[in-house]
Amino acid sequence: MLTKYSANPNDVKKYSTEQLRNEFLIDELFEESKIKVAYSHIDRAVALGITPTDKPLVLQEWINSKSFGTEFFLERRELGLACLSGSVTVSVDAKTYHLNTLDVLYIGRGAKEINITREDGDATVYGLSAPAHKTLPTKIVTQKDARVVELGSLETSNQRVINQYLHPDVIETCQLCLGITHLAPGSVWNTMPAHTHERRMEAYLYFNIKPEQAVFHMMGEPTETRHIVVRDKQLVLSPSWSIHSGCGTQNYSFVWGMLGENQTFDDMDFIPMDTLA
Template identity: 60%
Template sequence: MIIRQASNMEDAKQYDTDRLRQEFLIESLFQSGTTNVIYSHIDRIVAVGACPTTEPLALASAIDNKAFGTDFFLQRREIGIVNLGGKAEVTCGNETYILDHLDCVYLGQGSDNIHFHPSTTENKAQFYALSTPAHHSYPNKIITKDQANKISLGSDEMANQRLLTQYIHPDILQTCQLCMGITHLSPGSVWNTMPAHTHERRMEIYCYFNIKPQQAVFHMMGEPTQTRHIIVQNNQLVLSPSWSIHSGCGTQNYSFVWGMAGENQTFDDMDFVETSNLR
């Protein structure tokens, strides 16, 4: 388990490319046959990548409970798990959750004995999970890709036509603070979230996927008048503090899992920044 400290907006103004990537980019979360965990002190969010091959992987084996001061990982936490690979199972205690590609399962506070199982198809298993602190236990629930809320945004003219799907969201199920969803850009569209925005009350984390070989996404971040960018490849993550804009432009269309933690769960609580005011 790797721990990432929170970074100050004033310090970030001085970061060169290497330091910016060191602080905010997660390059190798998904590794065959292992479970990797990143614990960020930005709103204490935890990102998990699990890629079981022949044997199930126990989430507990990758967790340092001392870092959380609890007896087990979800004793005071909740978690959302998205299947980015082939059809596979997640087990939690005596319960089994079968997830097709791009299905999701929410596990509430108090859930334990969680295992990620190998795929039952030719496509390899690849699970991506986000966990946030929780104060109450809500029921576990599968949200399939067909059950997710779907919102069409953007236009061909602005090169930002995209489908936003909300999985873990107040309109779908109740959670303490965790929100998760997936955005897919249409062919020919490359921009996400432009005009850019911040929301001081929430942080976000982005897991980029469906980026083809030799393609990339330029993830925009920083204060609106102190913008920076990080070049992102397939299956890489970017941590986005509440003080940072979070927009992106790809060399081709792409997808990403977005997750949020913070003071509220109001999707449209955004402070937009006029493009002419970006620097």
């Protein structure tokens, strides 16, 4: 299991490119026939990269319970699984759920036996887990069930569709919010004008980035911005004090996930463009 610790914004001002990448980027989350686990001390978020092939992957076999101090992974946690490609079957305590591309499964606190099996295609599943204070039912949210919000324009290079899956208007969770944003052809900017939200951290899993393309993820305090170059299926951890925005060499997609004090999607502290530095 990869472990990432919290970073002080005063220290980050002095980081080299290598230090920035080591602190905030998870560049090898997916590996064939494995479940890879990354633990962040930022709000105790846990990211999972799941790539099933011929045999089912049993989540508990890839989790070191001692790292969480519990008998099993979701004893005090909830989990969202987003199918990025292909299709999979997820078994949760012997109940089966079928996920196609861009479907999301919410798994509530207390689920013990979780198995992921590839059904078709090059299946890739991304997971994000948060601490949970109560048990809520496991439920699938298909792409057509997501709440759709269209934002931006081609004139500002940020025309995009936000699909809200784990969101208070769609499904009840304890604190985990998760959705998928797709940029329109010709648009490259996401989440600009920039904002922070001191009440929540956020994680961006970028995908649909072609091998010859890249995304420049903007981070840091509004007056001390930095950037991290991101490739396909790489994850950036964004602490609550940091902006989180991206500019690509072509349009792309990303899974955003949030956890923290509240679930109010619009609770943002917007940064005036003329104050960014």
